Amino acid sequence: MTITITGMSKSFDATQVLRGIDLKVEDGELLALLGPSGSGKTTLLRIIAGLDWPDAGQLVVAGQDWLALPAQKRRIGFVFQQYALFPHMNVRDNIAFGLTVRPRAERPSQAEIDATVDNLLTLLQIDHLAQRFPSQLSGGQRQRVALGRALAIQPSVLLLDEPFGALDAAIRRDLRRWLREVHEKTGSTTIFVTHDQEEAFELADRVVVMGDGEISQIGTADEIYDHPASAFVAQFMGAVIALPVTLRGGRAMAPGLDASALPACTEADGPGTLYLRPDSIMLDPDPASPWAVTRRDSTGTDLRLVLTDPQGAQIDVDLPRRGAPTIALGDRLRLRPLWGAMFSEGAPLAADPIQLSA
Numbered sequence: 001m002t003i004t005i006t007g008m009s010k011s012f013d014a015t016q017v018l019r020g021i022d023l024k025v026e027d028g029e030l031l032a033l034l035g036p037s038g039s040g041k042t043t044l045l046r047i048i049a050g051l052d053w054p055d056a057g058q059l060v061v062a063g064q065d066w067l068a069l070p071a072q073k074r075r076i077g078f079v080f081q082q083y084a085l086f087p088h089m090n091v092r093d094n095i096a097f098g099l100t101v102r103p104r105a106e107r108p109s110q111a112e113i114d115a116t117v118d119n120l121l122t123l124l125q126i127d128h129l130a131q132r133f134p135s136q137l138s139g140g141q142r143q144r145v146a147l148g149r150a151l152a153i154q155p156s157v158l159l160l161d162e163p164f165g166a167l168d169a170a171i172r173r174d175l176r177r178w179l180r181e182v183h184e185k186t187g188s189t190t191i192f193v194t195h196d197q198e199e200a201f202e203l204a205d206r207v208v209v210m211g212d213g214e215i216s217q218i219g220t221a222d223e224i225y226d227h228p229a230s231a232f233v234a235q236f237m238g239a240v241i242a243l244p245v246t247l248r249g250g251r252a253m254a255p256g257l258d259a260s261a262l263p264a265c266t267e268a269d270g271p272g273t274l275y276l277r278p279d280s281i282m283l284d285p286d287p288a289s290p291w292a293v294t295r296r297d298s299t300g301t302d303l304r305l306v307l308t309d310p311q312g313a314q315i316d317v318d319l320p321r322r323g324a325p326t327i328a329l330g331d332r333l334r335l336r337p338l339w340g341a342m343f344s345e346g347a348p349l350a351a352d353p354i355q356l357s358a
């Protein structure tokens with residue numbers, strides 16, 4: 001099902017939470033909605049689900065005006081961060097729930113329901129859990145069951161709101177890969193909400209970056225990473241270092257900076273800012289550089305350095321410890337970023353406030 005959202009706005013009291021969202025989700029696509037907490041992601045999902053209504057705008061799904069349809073007519077599969085499975089029902093009954101509560105005329109036969117649940121248990125790799133109750137499951141297993149329940153009704157659209165948000169990093173990585181496989185088999189048009197850029201990029205066909213109720217950028221992981229559309233997107237990609245530079249002919253210049261590895265940008269000449277990630281900066285010895293090493297810590301895998309200039313500005317640099325050059329406190333080093341995003345002073349500013357992770 002193709003989802004087309006146009007000019008969608010929504011306020012709660014005096015606070016505008018969605019500001020003119022235009023978005024098209026292709027049939028069968030897995031789209032990630034990525035943005036800091038409070039950027040309006042859940043509000044947008046709730047409107048698609050029919051749990052809330054916008055003040056303005058359109059929502060058309062497969063040619064049908066969904067704002068004229070009540071929630072129960074939309075056939076949405078919804079998985080939340082904290083999905084309350086029915087504690088008194090086993091896994092099998094939880095997954096079957098959406099089918100068993102249908103009015104008699106629309107309800108599949110018990111044999112059909114059983115077959116659907118069997119297929120889902122296999123697809124989701126939870127056959128062995130069928131008779132268990134939610135209290136006997138791990139967090140990751142519960143979310144698999146929650147997804148089974150959402151898929152059982154053969155949803156026209158699947159909405160996942162930070163479904164792995166409460167789980168450990170390692171389990172999340174497994175579930176991500178698993179969800180991608182499930183999506184490839186079911187082909188449901190899916191919107192996956194997250195504030196984790198790695199999760200969004202690894203999972204999705206396309207990523208929509210949201211900031212403060214607006215879409216900041218839409219693209220593939222590589223497009224957004226290589227060409228962030230604004231300082232806000234760059235910062236959200238982890239470019240937490242904002243280095244004042246002079247831009248000339250699309251090149252960034254500053255004392256102690258060798259930006260020759262960065263492609264030229266199209267920003268206007270004059271003062272600007274170069275946004276950098278601590279893990280994408282190479283360091284070369286340079287006695288003339290204003291940047292001196294003032295901290296040097298090791299995490300075992302990485303060297304964590306702090307460089308300070310005579311004005312007291314500080315930059316964090318993380319290098320893999322193996323293969324790193326010998327670096328001592330007080331060394332003067334030139335910054336050679338391998339990745340960066342440059343914006344001239346008149347460029348769009350960051351959406352405020354920026355919360356880089358929850």
Ligand SMILES: Nc1ncnc2c1ncn2[C@@H]1O[C@H](COP(=O)(O)OP(=O)(O)O)[C@@H](O)[C@H]1O
Nearest residue numbers: 012013017035036037038039040041042043044
């Ligand atoms: N029912 C509500 N009443 C008032 N404000 C709300 C309501 N729901 C959400 N908000 C506000 O709208 C903004 C966006 O919220 P939300 O859509 O939940 O963002 P996200 O999911 O990106 O974290 C937040 O500032 C939040 O406090």
Ligand SMILES: [Mg+2]
Nearest residue numbers: 041042043161
């Ligand atoms: Mg949310």
